[in-house]
Structures are given as structure tokens and as C-alpha cells.
Amino acid sequence: MSAYPDFDTMPIGSQWRAGAAGSTRESTDPYSGDTLAEIPQANEDDLNEAYETAVAAQPDWADAPPAERAGVMRAAADVMGRRKDEIVHWLVHETGGTIAKAELEWGLVRSVMWEAASMPHHVEGRIMPSDIPGKESRVYREPVGVVAVISPWNFPMQLSNRSVAPALAVGNAVVLKPAGDTPITGGLLLARIFEEAGLPPGLLSVTVGSGSDIGDAIVEHPVPRVVSFTGSTPVGKGIAEKAGLKRLALELGGNGPLAVLDDADLQLAVDAAVYGSYFHQGQICMIANRTIVDASVHDEFLGRFVDRVKALTVGDPSDPKTQLGPVINSSQLEGIQDKLKRSRDAGAEQLLGGDPFGPAGLCLPPHVVSAGNDVATAREEVFGPVMTVIRADDEEDALRIANDTDYGLSSAVFSRDVNRAVRFGRRIQAGMTHVNDSPVNDDANTAFGGEKGSGIGRFGGQWAIDEFTTDHWVSVQHTPRDYAI
Numbered sequence: 117m118s119a120y121p122d123f124d125t126m127p128i129g130s131q132w133r134a135g136a137a138g139s140t141r142e143s144t145d146p147y148s149g150d151t152l153a154e155i156p157q158a159n160e161d162d163l164n165e166a167y168e169t170a171v172a173a174q175p176d177w178a179d180a181p182p183a184e185r186a187g188v189m190r191a192a193a194d195v196m197g198r199r200k201d202e203i204v205h206w207l208v209h210e211t212g213g214t215i216a217k218a219e220l221e222w223g224l225v226r227s228v229m230w231e232a233a234s235m236p237h238h239v240e241g242r243i244m245p246s247d248i249p250g251k252e253s254r255v256y257r258e259p260v261g262v263v264a265v266i267s268p269w270n271f272p273m274q275l276s277n278r279s280v281a282p283a284l285a286v287g288n289a290v291v292l293k294p295a296g297d298t299p300i301t302g303g304l305l306l307a308r309i310f311e312e313a314g315l316p317p318g319l320l321s322v323t324v325g326s327g328s329d330i331g332d333a334i335v336e337h338p339v340p341r342v343v344s345f346t347g348s349t350p351v352g353k354g355i356a357e358k359a360g361l362k363r364l365a366l367e368l369g370g371n372g373p374l375a376v377l378d379d380a381d382l383q384l385a386v387d388a389a390v391y392g393s394y395f396h397q398g399q400i401c402m403i404a405n406r407t408i409v410d411a412s413v414h415d416e417f418l419g420r421f422v423d424r425v426k427a428l429t430v431g432d433p434s435d436p437k438t439q440l441g442p443v444i445n446s447s448q449l450e451g452i453q454d455k456l457k458r459s460r461d462a463g464a465e466q467l468l469g470g471d472p473f474g475p476a477g478l479c480l481p482p483h484v485v486s487a488g489n490d491v492a493t494a495r496e497e498v499f500g501p502v503m504t505v506i507r508a509d510d511e512e513d514a515l516r517i518a519n520d521t522d523y524g525l526s527s528a529v530f531s532r533d534v535n536r537a538v539r540f541g542r543r544i545q546a547g548m549t550h551v552n553d554s555p556v557n558d559d560a561n562t563a564f565g566g567e568k569g570s571g572i573g574r575f576g577g578q579w580a581i582d583e584f585t586t587d588h589w590v591s592v593q594h595t596p597r598d599y600a601i
Contacts, residue, residue, distance in 0.1 A: 117198060117199070119202055120202070120305070120308045122153065123143070123152075123153045123155065123299070123300045123304045123305070124153055124154060124155055124156070125155075125156075126155070126158065126299075126303070126304060126307075126321075126322045126323065126324050127304075127307045127311070127317075127320065127321055127322050128158065128162050128165055128166050128169075128321050128322075128323065129165045129166055129168070129169035129317075129318055129321060130169055130173075130317040130318045131317070134155075134156035135155070135156045135157045135158035135159060135162050135323070135324065135325060136156075136158070136159050136161055136162055137156070137157035137158060137159035137162075137325060137326070137329050138156075138157075138159075139156070139157045139326070140154050140155065140156050140157065141154075141155050141157050141296060141299065141324065141326070142154050142155075143155065143210055143297075143298070143299055143300055145209045145210065145212070145476075146211075146212035146297075146441075146442040146443070146444050146445060146476060146478050147209075147212055147432055147433055147434075147441055147442045147474060147475060147476060147478070147479070148475050148476060149475055149476035152209060152210060152300065153299075153300060155299055155304075155324050157324060157325045157326060157329065158323040158324055158325035158329070158330060159325060159329050159330065160329060160330055160333045162323055162325070162330075163291070163323050163325070163330050163333050163334060163337065164337075165321075166291045166321035166323055167262065167291055167321075167337055167339040167340070168339075169318040169321065170262045170289035170290070170291055170318060170319065170321060170339065171261070171262060171289070171339055172318065173289055173316060173317070173318030173319050174259070174261055174262060174287070174288060174289040174319065176316075177284075177287055177288075177289065177316060177319055178258070178259045178287035178288070180287075182236030182237050182239075183236070185236045185284070185285055185286075185287065186233045186234070186235075186236045186237065186285070187233075187314070188284070188310070188313050188314050188315050189229050189230070189232040189233035189235075189281060189284075189285050189313075190229075190230070190233045191312075191313035191314055192229045192281070192309055192310055192312075192313035192315075193226050193229040193230045193233070194313070195309045195312050195313050196222065196225060196226040196229065196309065197226065199309070200222060203218075203222050203225075203273070203305065204218040204219055204222055206300055206301050206305055207221055207222065207273065207301050208433050208434050208441075209434070210272075210297075210298050210300050210301045211269065211270070211271075211272060211298055211301060211396075211444070212397070212433055212441045212442040212443070212444060212478070213396050213433055213441060214396070214433045214438050214439060214440070214441050215433065215434065215435075215436050215438075216439075217395065217396045217433075217441075218433075221271055221273055221274050222273075224271075224274045225273050225274050225277045225306075228274070228277050228278050228281050228282075229277070229281050231281075231282075231577070232281035232282050232284070232285040232580075233285065235282055235285040235286055235580070235581055236285055236286060236287075238578070238581060239257045239286050239287075239581060239585055240257060241254065241255050241256045241257050242254075242255045243255075244589075246591070248593075248597065249595065249597070250593060250594045250595030250596075250597065251591060251592070251593050251594070251597075252591065252592040252593075252594060253589065253590075253591050254589070254590045254591070254592065255587050255588070255589050255590075256587070256588045256589075256590060257581075257585045257586070257587060257588075258287075258585060258586055258587075258588050259286050259287035259288045259584065259585055259586075260288060260341035260342050260363070260584055260585060260586050261288060261289070261339075261340075261341050262288060262289045262290070262291065262339050262340045262341060263279070263283040263288050263289070263290050263291075263340060263341070263342045263343075263344060263584060264290075264291050264292075264293070264334050264335065264337070264340035264342070264343045264344065265279045265280055265283070265290055265291070265292045265293070265344045265345075266292075266293045266334065266335075266343070266344070266345045266346070266347065266355075267279075267292065267293070267294050267295060267302050267303070267346055267347075268295050268302075268346050268347045268401075269295035269296075269297040269298040269302065269444055270396065270399040270400055270401070270444070270499075271396075271400065272294060272295060272298035272301045272302030272303075273301045273302060273305065273306060275302075275346045276292060276294060276302050276303060276306055277306055278580075279344040279346075279365070279580075279584075280292060280306065280310075280320065282580035282581065282583075282584055283342075283344070283580075283584045284310070284315065284319060284320065286581055286584050286585050287585075288584055289318070289319045289320070290319065290320050290321070291321045291323060291334065291340065292306075292307075292320065292321065292322045292323070293322075293323050293324075293325070293330065293331075293334050294322065294324065295347075296324075296326065296327075297444050297445060299322075299324040303322035303324065304322055304324070306322075307320055307322045332358055335355050335358045335359050335362075336358050336359070336360070340362060341362060341363060341586075342362060342363045342364070342365065342583065342584060343355060343359050343362050343363070343364055343365070344365040344366075344573075344583070345364070345365070345366050345367075346366075346367045346368075346401070347368065348368065348369050348497075349368040349369040349497075349522075349523070349569045349570070349571075352366045352368040352369075352571060363583070364572060364573065365572070365573035365583050366571040366572050366573060367401065367525070367565060367566060367570070367571045367573070368401075368523075368525075368566060368569060368570050368571040369401060369497040369523055369525070369569065369570060370401045370402055370403070370405065370497060370523050370525030370526055370566065370570055371405045371406065371494075371495075371496070371497050371521045371522075371523040371525075372392075372402060372403055372404050372405050372406070372523075372525060372526045372527055372528070372546075372555040373404070373405070373406050373407075373408055373517070373518035373521075373527050373528075373544070373555075374388070374389055374392055374393075374404040374406070374407045374408065374527070374528045374529075374530075374554075374555055375408045375409075375508075375514045375515070375518055375527075375528070375529045375530065375540065375544075376389075376407065376408065376409040376410060376413065376417055376530045377410055377511055377514065377529065377530060377531040377536070377537070377540065378410040378412045378413055378510075378511070379531050379532045379533060379536075380410075380413065380530035380531050380532065381530065381532060381552070382413060382416060382417055382420060383420070384530065384552060385417065385530040386417060386420045386421050386424055387424070388528065388530070388552075388553060388554045389404060389407050389421060389503070389554075390421065390424045390425060390428075391554050391556065392404035392528065392554035392555050392556050393407070393482075393501075393502075393503040394425070394428060394439070394440055394482050394501050394503070395554075395556055396441075397440050397441060397442070397443050397480070397500060397501045398498060398499060398500045398501045398502060398503075399443065399444065399448075399499050399500065400556055401497075401525055401526075401570075402525055402526035402548070402555050402556050402557055403499075403526075403555070403556060404503065404528065404554070404555050404556075405493075405494070405497060405498055405503075405504070406489070406494050406503075406504050406505075406506055406517075406518075407421070407503060407504070407505045407506065408506045408508050408514045408517050408518055409505060409506070409507060409508065409514075410508055410510065410511070410514060411507050411508060411509055411510070414505075414507045414508075417505075418467075418486065418505055421484065421503075421505065422467055422468055422484055425468055425482050425484055425503075426468065428440055428482055430479050430480075430481055430482070431474065431479060432474075440479070440481075440482060440501055441479065442474055442476060442478035442479045442480075443478050443479075443480055443500055443501075444478075445478070446477075446478065448499065448500065449472060449477075449478055449480060449500075451499075451500075452480065452498060452499070452500035452501075452502060454492075455492040455493050455496055455498055455500075455502070456469070456483060456485070456492075456493060456502065458491070458492040459485055459487060459491035459492045459493045459494075459504070462487075462490070462491045462492070463487070463491070464485045464486065464487035464491045464493065464504070465485065465486045465487065466483065466484070466485055467484045467485065467486055468481075468482065468483055468484040469481060469482075469483040469484070470483075480500060480501055481501070482501040482502075482503075483501060483502040483503070484502075484503055484505065485502065485503065485504045485505070486504075486505050487504055487505075487506065488506060489506055489517050489520055491504065494506065495521070497523065511540065514540075515540060515543055515544070518544050519543075519544065519545045521568075522568060522569040523566070523568060523569050523570045524545045524546045524547060524566050524567035524568035524569070524570045525546060525547055525548065525566035525567075525570035525571070526546060526547070526548045526549075526550070526555040526556070526557060526566075527541070527544045527546040527548065527549045527550070527555055528549065528550045528551070528553060528554060528555040529541045529544070529549065529550075529551055529552075530551075530552055531551075531552070534551060534552070537551040537552065538551060545567055545568060546566065546567055546570075547565040547566040547567050547570065547571075548565075548566075565579070
């Protein structure tokens with residue numbers, strides 16, 4: 117089995133070709149700075165072709181037997197298994213993720229494909245009661261038609277596939293725009309996998325292009341019925357304004373609280389907080405952005421936490437011993453450093469940190485900040501290897517601090533009393549809460565989604581079927597009726 121060919125073209129409509137924008141985007145390794153691919157960008161004409169082809173190809177795919185669509189999903193999961201080393205290699209070198217992160221992402225993508233294989237047989241209609249004699253009301257569950265998917269760079273393959281695979285499985289066509297930093301793992305590699313699995317041409321187009329060329333057009337275009345977006349809250353709000361009367365599935369930014377109550381198992385909480393703060397350099401929307409610790413255990417927790425963070429290894433993500441790799445690009449690094457500076461200027465105490473290093477200068481040591489909930493690293497989504505530890509007076513104060521944010525994606529609470537923790541967790545204003553576990557949810561077979569400024573809609577399981585299908589009411593009058601006016 118040979119490796120996939122160079123990723124210098126993209127599947128637009130029914131063929132792989134270069135984009136017509138006249139400009140080229142480099143995909144680079146954020147650790148070494150090496151160029152991985154040079155990709156001629158797509159423009160609005162390419163996007164139109166992708167949508168037109170999707171409209172033409174989708175009806176036959178929707179009419180295909182569920183077993184046929186399920187078979188493609190199973191075959192894609194098999195391709196993932198055969199090509200694991202190749203996929204992990206791309207995830208390490210294009211995203212800057214460690215081997216552990218890349219293998220986790222590979223596993224999540226494969227699990228979603230297996231889950232999607234069950235979905236064609238779980239699209240269910242229903243018979244509704246009717247008050248009119250002889251009348252039958254049927255509700256058919258139909259695919260929406262064409263879905264636009266816009267994915268981010270942090271978990272690019274998983275955050276593309278969790279919408280792409282379910283949308284295809286239930287009978288839709290998809291036009292995907294991956295992030296500019298990860299066009300291969302976020303789109304082109306996934307398209308090759310589905311192609312090898314037997315997905316008919318035209319059902320999945322990948323448009324690699326700049327935001328100025330196709331960013332608005334992919335959302336405003338009249339063809340897609342659903343827009344699925346994972347990314348920042350400001351961009352998500354812009355999509356909501358531009359999408360018009362389309363259905364939206366938006367998972368946006370996060371500012372996850374991890375609450376440590378006075379009866380928590382501190383070693384468990386420390387271990388989970390380290391993982392939940394620094395996995396993939398903190399570049400995860402569900403990451404623990406703030407750890408809120410009851411005053412009675414605050415100092416002990418903080419001491420143990422700093423000691424654990426000091427021992428983390430930062431460097432080359434392709435080295436199995438590395439626990440933190442580089443941040444994705446210089447712009448992201450500057451944003452993290454700006455938040456740190458503003459927090460220090462506002463009185464935060466930086467207990468641990470360091471200067472960036474590495475071949476491309478993007479390896480940032482893990483930082484620990486002790487502060488209140490009002491500094492930049494606590495108020496804003498950092499998306500980097502930074503944890504702000506906040507002292508809470510008691511349980512109610514911890515809850516107040518946890519909810520004192522515009523975001524509401526993921527959260528966690530630690531207590532030896534599970535029922536107490538659940539009661540606390542249910543009062544957190546978030547789409548997801550994990551008891552005695554990290555807020556970074558690595559279970560592929562669950563629903564993801566947020567509240568408040570963290571988005572609308574859910575991703576995963578039955579929610580995915582609901583997002584990408586629609587009800588069609590068909591009534592049947594079996595006996596003649598009187599239509600007297």
C-alpha cells in the first residue's frame with residue numbers, strides 16, 4: 117500500500133485539481149518550520165462548482181440503500197486502520213500535536229466513522245394521529261441535501277469528520293472548508309480516505325481557500341441547508357449573521373472551569389487539571405481554562421499542581437517522550453503572550469513560565485498563573501499552555517466564579533461525594549460537565565455542544581442525525597371526504 121500522493125490538489129466537484137484563485141498556501145510544520153505542501157487556493161468559482169456538483173450527486177446518494185451508505189463508513193474506518201501510521205504522521209507534523217495527541221485524534225476519527233455506519237439505519241419516520249376520518253399523517257425523515265462544514269486547526273481531522281461522516285451517512289453531500297493552517301489533516305487527507313472507501317465522486321468537496329476569497333461565500337451561498345462550524349465565538353457570531361435562514365450547528369469558544377471542592381481527592385484533581393490544561397498545548401476548546409479551588413485546600417492543590425507542571429517535557433512532538441509540542445503559529449503565540457502580560461499588569465502572580473524556543477520559536481513552556489477571575493487569562497479563552505488557579509471562599513463562591521463567564525462549553529467538578537458533585541455540576545451553565553474527570557472529553561460516542569457564547573446545536577450520536585435530517589410531513593386521505601366550503 118503506497119502513501120497518498122502529494123497534497124497539492126483538492127477534490128472540487130468530481131475531480132482532484134488545483135484551485136483557481138491564483139494564489140498558493142503553504143502547509144507548514146509548526147515545530148520545524150518546514151513546508152509540507154504548497155496548495156493552489158480555491159476561489160468562489162471553485163466553491164460554486166463544488167456546490168453545483170453536490171446538488172447533482174446528492175439525490176442518488178440519498179436514494180441508496182442504507183446498507184450501501186453504512187458500508188462506505190465501515191470501509192473508511194478500515195482505511196483508517198490500515199493507514200494509521202501515515203495519518204498519525206500527518207497529524208503530528210501539520211498540527212504540532214504530540215504522538216499521544218495524534219493517536220487519540222486518529223482513534224476518535226475512526227470511532228466516529230464506526231458510529232456513522234450505524235446512522236443510516238437509525239433515521240426513523242413516524243405515524244402521527246389525525247382527527248380527520250380516513251386520514252393518515254406520515255412523517256418522513258429526509259436528508260437536508262447539502263451541508264457546509266467549516267473546521268478549525270486544533271483537532272482538524274476529528275472536528276471535520278464529526279460533521280462530515282454523519283452528514284454523508286444519512287444521505288447528504290458535503291462541502292468542507294478546513295482551516296488554513298491544517299488543510300491536509302482537516303480536509304484533503306479525509307477526502308482521500310473516503311475516496312478509497314468508495315464514496316461516489318461529487319459528494320465530498322474540499323475547498324482550501326482564504327477567508328477573503330471564500331469565507332463568506334461558503335456560508336452565504338444559497339445551496340447549503342445546514343452550516344456546521346467549529347471555531348471562535350466572534351467568527352461564529354459572524355456566521356450567524358451571514359447565514360440567513362439556514363440551520364446552524366455552532367461549537368464556539370470555551371472558558372472551561374475545573375472546580376475542586378473541599379472534599380476532593382487532590383491527587384486525582386491535580387492529575388486531571390494538568391491533563392485538562394496542557395494537553396495539546398491547551399489548544400482545545402474544551403480545555404480547563406480556569407481551576408477554581410476551595411480555600412481550605414487551595415495552597416496544597418497549588419503546590420502539587422506547580423510541581424507536576426514543572427516536570428512536563430516540551431519540545432519535538434515527534435519524540436514519544438514529548439508531552440507539549442509547539443503552538444500552531446506566531447499569531448497564536450503572540451495572542452497568548454499578550455494575555456499573560458495583561459494579566460501580570462493587572463496583578464496576577466505568574467508562578468511558572470518561560471520564553472518560547474525551538475526551531476520555529478513556537479514551543480512555549482507551560483505557564484501557571486495565580487489570580488482572581490478578572491484577569492485576561494481567566495476572562496478570555498487563552499487557547500495555549502496557561503492555567504489560571506483561582507481561590508474560592510466555599511462551594512457557592514466556586515459556583516459563582518465558574519458561571520462568571522460569557523462562555524459555557526465544558527466544565528468539571530471534583531468531590532469524593534459524587535451526588536454533591538452532580539448537584540454542583542448541574543448548576544454550572546455549560547453544555548458538558550464531567551464529575552471527577554477532565555473537561556477535555558475524549559469519548560467519541562457522546563454529544564458535544566455549548567451554552568451561552570459557546571454555541572448552539574449538538575454534535576454526536578442521535579443529535580447528529582437530527583442536525584443533518586429534516587421532517588417531511590406527508591398526509592394520505594384513504595377515504596373520500598366532504599370538502600364543502
